[in-house]
Amino acid sequence: MRKYVIMGVQGSGKGTQSQLLAADLDLVHISVGDIFRSHVQNHTKLGAQVRRAMSAGELISDDLVESVVRNRLDDHDWNFGFIIDGFPRNGRQAEFFMESFDIDGVIHLELPDDEVRRRVLARRLCPGCGMDYNLIADRPEVEGRCEICGTELVVREDDTPEALTARLRDYHEKTRPVLELFGRKEVVHDIDARPGPDEVQQQIRKALNLPPYVPSADSTSR
Structure with a gap:
């Protein structure tokens, strides 16, 4: 174990x-x-x-x-x-x-720390299905929209x-x-x-x- x-x-x-x-x-x-x-x-x-x-x-x-x-x-x-x-x-x-x-x-x-800021401030969340995205390495096909459910992506509350x-x-x-x-x-x-x-x-x-x-x-x- x-x-x-x-x-x-x-x-x-x-x-x-x-x-x-x-x-x-x-x-x-x-x-x-x-x-x-x-x-x-x-x-x-x-x-x-x-x-x-x-x-x-x-x-x-x-x-x-x-x-x-x-x-x-x-x-x-x-x-x-x-x-x-x-x-x-x-x-x-x-x-x-x-x-x-x-x-x-x-x-x-x-x-x-500078790389932390670059990565974290590029993160987005789908409030519909909970899917996480990162605009650096995982940008959705349709800008600003979740690929799973189509909901508009938002910045997580703790990512300011x-x-x-x-x-x-x-x-x-x-x-x-x-x-x-x-x-x-x-x-x-x-x-x-x-x-x-x-x-x-x-x-x-x-x-x-x-x-x-x-x-x-x-x-x-x-």
């Missing part, structure tokens, strides 16, 4: 790399951000709390994040292991996590320049110290997230001593 944490600032490709790794290794990809966004889209009580924080560019409270992660991991549907994306984000969350699980590796995707600046500040002040905490166990692998997804995945496989990544036909045709 393998248990990995993937870390990196927003826009570094955590979701993409987690999915590639999970598909090959039969891991469960647990995205804390996706869990919260699902609550927002379904207008739950938790979603209302998350939406207020996201709109202000703030991080969700530790108690709320830990509760969501604990409940998700308690499902025990990860027979071969998991890769968790979006957690932990600070020292308290890291301590909570390390007390509960033996981590096999922490993947840290490194990306300069002001909110992004706040998140970057929080990341550097609160999340990076987590890497030092994990580093005491010598399980942190720094990965350059600037190249394309396939090359980044190859770096991850090499760092974790896993078999090389073999891109699918769809991947190589990009």
Whole structure:
């Protein structure tokens, strides 16, 4: 059983790399951000709390994040292991996590702030079906329209320049110290997230001593 944490600032490709790794290794990809966004889209009580924080560019409270992660991991549907994306984000969350699980590796995707801004501010969301787009690498055929349902694309509430600046500040002040905490166990692998997804995945496989990544036909045709 393998248990990995993937870390990196927003826009570094955590979701993409987690999915590639999970598909090959039969891991469960647990995205804390996706869990919260699902609550927002379904207008739950938790979603209302998350939406207020996201709109202000703030991080969700530790108690709320830990509760969501604990409940998700308690499902025990990860027979071969998991890769968790979006957690932990600070020292308290890291301590909570390390007390509960033996981590096999922490993947840290490194990306300069200027590239983060370029990637994140190009993202668009379909409010109709929830499909994500990026105008740099995944521009829809019809400008500004979702290819699935035709709904007009919007900028996510937490993707404004002001909110992004706040998140970057929080990341550097609160999340990076987590890497030092994990580093005491010598399980942190720094990965350059600037190249394309396939090359980044190859770096991850090499760092974790896993078999090389073999891109699918769809991947190589990009």
